[in-house]
Amino acid sequence: MERTDFLGEPVKHVRIPSKLSVDELIQQFKNSSSFGAGRLSTACDIYERMVRDEDCTIFLALAGAVVPAGMRSLIADMIRERLIDVVVSTGANMVHDAIEALGGHHYKGHWLVDDYTLYKYHIYRIYDVFVPEEDFVKLDYKLASIFDEIAAENNGKSLASNDFSRELGKRLHDQDSILRAAYEAQVPLFLPAVRDSEFGFAHWLHASRKNVGQVLALDAFKDVPEIVGLCRRSARNGMMVIGGGVPRNTVQSAALASKKGMDYAVIITMDRPEPGGLSGSTLEETVSWGKVKSQADKVMLIADATIVFPMIAASVIERLTGGFKRVTNGERRKLAVEEPE
Amino acid sequence: MKKSTVERKYCGNCGNHNAYNYPNQVFCGKRFSDDKNPIVDTLWCCEDWNPSSQECYCVREATKKQG
Numbered sequence: 001m002e003r004t005d006f007l008g009e010p011v012k013h014v015r016i017p018s019k020l021s022v023d024e025l026i027q028q029f030k031n032s033s034s035f036g037a038g039r040l041s042t043a044c045d046i047y048e049r050m051v052r053d054e055d056c057t058i059f060l061a062l063a064g065a066v067v068p069a070g071m072r073s074l075i076a077d078m079i080r081e082r083l084i085d086v087v088v089s090t091g092a093n094m095v096h097d098a099i100e101a102l103g104g105h106h107y108k109g110h111w112l113v114d115d116y117t118l119y120k121y122h123i124y125r126i127y128d129v130f131v132p133e134e135d136f137v138k139l140d141y142k143l144a145s146i147f148d149e150i151a152a153e154n155n156g157k158s159l160a161s162n163d164f165s166r167e168l169g170k171r172l173h174d175q176d177s178i179l180r181a182a183y184e185a186q187v188p189l190f191l192p193a194v195r196d197s198e199f200g201f202a203h204w205l206h207a208s209r210k211n212v213g214q215v216l217a218l219d220a221f222k223d224v225p226e227i228v229g230l231c232r233r234s235a236r237n238g239m240m241v242i243g244g245g246v247p248r249n250t251v252q253s254a255a256l257a258s259k260k261g262m263d264y265a266v267i268i269t270m271d272r273p274e275p276g277g278l279s280g281s282t283l284e285e286t287v288s289w290g291k292v293k294s295q296a297d298k299v300m301l302i303a304d305a306t307i308v309f310p311m312i313a314a315s316v317i318e319r320l321t322g323g324f325k326r327v328t329n330g331e332r333r334k335l336a337v338e339e340p341e
Numbered sequence: 342m343k344k345s346t347v348e349r350k351y352c353g354n355c356g357n358h359n360a361y362n363y364p365n366q367v368f369c370g371k372r373f374s375d376d377k378n379p380i381v382d383t384l385w386c387c388e389d390w391n392p393s394s395q396e397c398y399c400v401r402e403a404t405k406k407q408g
Contacts, residue, residue: 134363
């Protein structure tokens with residue numbers, strides 16, 4: 001490397017005219033190409049390339065309270081527009097999705113509040129979002145009968161988590177629901193840690209009754225060949241990760257097991273790599289496992305996903321003008337076993 | 342640590358209750374398991390009452406609402 005190689009492109013300063021679209025702002029960030037703003041513009045470019053790559057299967061990994069934070073309709077719309085091919089989520093996010101699908105709400109609250117007073121009013125806090133306990137209870141009550149129905153229809157046969165989410169989506173009739181959108185668009189939606197959410201307690205309730213008939217059976221191991229198969233059958237794979245945890249690991253491990261490695265990767269996290277946990281692990285570390293290719297188009301954004309994920313979506317959707325319609329991955333379609341009702 | 346005291350037994354201060362139609366009705370997990378209607382009045386009570394680990398406002402609010 002020569003000295004001049006380090007000094008190729010000067011930083012161009014951000015300029016804000018009176019009106020600016022989201023993508024125009026992202027282009028300003030690209031010009032400055034600095035720090036978080038530069039990484040955000042890179043993330044938009046990588047996601048655009050994923051979307052425009054007809055041979056790429058796009059995995060969305062969802063962890064953290066993205067649904068309570070207001071990103072439910074955005075994700076449902078992206079599924080319907082085929083800007084996402086496969087979803088891997090915490091059970092909790094789909095619980096919150098189902099709560100709203102059944103008429104419940106999340107409320108704007110505050111982090112500075114007496115939590116014991118909330119307890120006494122049966123209100124749960126997710127940082128500065130409040131959820132009334134009865135919305136969980138009404139969900140549990142409804143799920144107990146839905147679980148009865150699913151178990152009876154499957155006659156005791158155990159389901160993979162994406163079968164389970166498809167069964168739920170079939171029974172929810174809210175167009176803003178992620179579960180419903182995935183069902184209608186025939187997008188597989190995996191819940192690898194489904195038990196670690198209200199779904200687990202709803203199952204307990206369903207199975208606890210004295211006169212329960214068939215008990216719903218889920219088999220997490222059944223997810224593995226399905227998600228690995230999705231990676232294997234796809235010419236290229238890309239991941240958009242919000243948070244980390246089990247969803248990120250599930251997606252990355254599928255890329256590892258299929259010997260494919262991700263071709264594109266955008267990770268949005270606030271976690272740090274030093275404690276050794278997966279959620280903060282760098283993309284470079286991921287390369288060492290073969291989960292992401294060394295030459296992959298990749299970036300890690302240390303940012304609040306509730307801010308940057310809608311910006312990435314808005315910027316890329318703005319770029320997809322001129323009647324752009326994403327060609328869906330043929331292999332994904334083969335997974336669909338049922339037509340939406 | 343202050344120990345919670347219950348002056349009168351109601352579904353709304355029983356350990357089996359969760360909020361349902363706040364504050365008038367609660368969900369009873371015990372009745373649900375027993376295949377009985379789990380939605381009961383906050384100010385009702387049955388022989389399966391047991392103490393709650395922490396106090397809540399259900400009884401106070403339901404009483405207020407009842408006038």
